[in-house]
Amino acid sequence: MSTLYLLHKPYRMLSQFTDSQGRATLADVITAPGAYAAGRLDYDSEGLLLLSDDGSLIHRIAHPRHKQPKTYWVQLEGNISDEAINQLKRGVTLKDGPTQPAKARRIEAPAIAPRDPAIDPKRHPSTSWLELTISEGRNRQVRRMTAHVGFPTLRLIRAAIGPWQLGDLAPGEWRKETLHAPRPVTTTKRGQPSKRRRTP
Incomplete structure (x- = not known):
């Protein structure tokens, strides 16, 4: 099983967890130990950003060869x-x-x-x-x-x-999906179980 985080990256936020210049980063909106982004969104762009701590999953999503x-x-x-x-x-x-x-x-x-x-x-x-x-x-x-x-x-x-959609996530909100499980579990940004269950 792999864990995937779907985040609505806000405007003027970096697609990384640290910044030496004091700009907003992912650490301001999500806690995801060991995870990093599959690809990126520019500082002045918004919307869906996928993160995971599974390197092979990141590769399948982000590598140009797979043409998501x-x-x-x-x-x-x-x-x-x-x-x-x-x-x-x-x-x-x-x-x-x-x-x-x-x-x-x-x-x-x-x-x-x-x-x-x-x-x-x-x-x-x-x-x-x-x-x-x-x-x-x-x-x-x-x-x-x-x-x-x-x-x-x-x-x-x-x-x-690819198959993952922004849905009704507001800027700064995220949800977590467990892939390759019989019934993927979705949680809210506070880590509480959600009524929504989505498959990728």
Whole structure:
């Protein structure tokens, strides 16, 4: 059996447990002895981060060879056009080469807590939301892709990694799953048993 932690990483938090500059880290929101993150989210990105103390599980999740699809909810500057969405679906050419075709669709604003600090409506009076699924993991790839098609990213939330989903976790909340057990046990961030039982 392996233990997997599903965490909603808040905005402006590092995907690590220590920082010499005093910035917010995972240690501020979760206690998971021996665990480390499977991949990462940028300091200014939010959403699903997976952690485990099982190195082989981390490898299966994070290694590019396994191509776990990652789904993002992206708030964009402006009202994204159909042509821009089609470009993302076909793949775009960035400075480090062409991207693979992505799944992309326009969505309504997701039911998720406002960012703190919030997007300034005076500076950004017109925005739209995109759901984007990619199987690559280049540095700041989603932001570069949307900027390339003319719609810079204002807010970036990872909603899913492979079969694992952010669900209704609020920023800073987490749940624990025991994998390869007959009935995976889910707990809340306080370590108390949850009524929810989810399978990956």
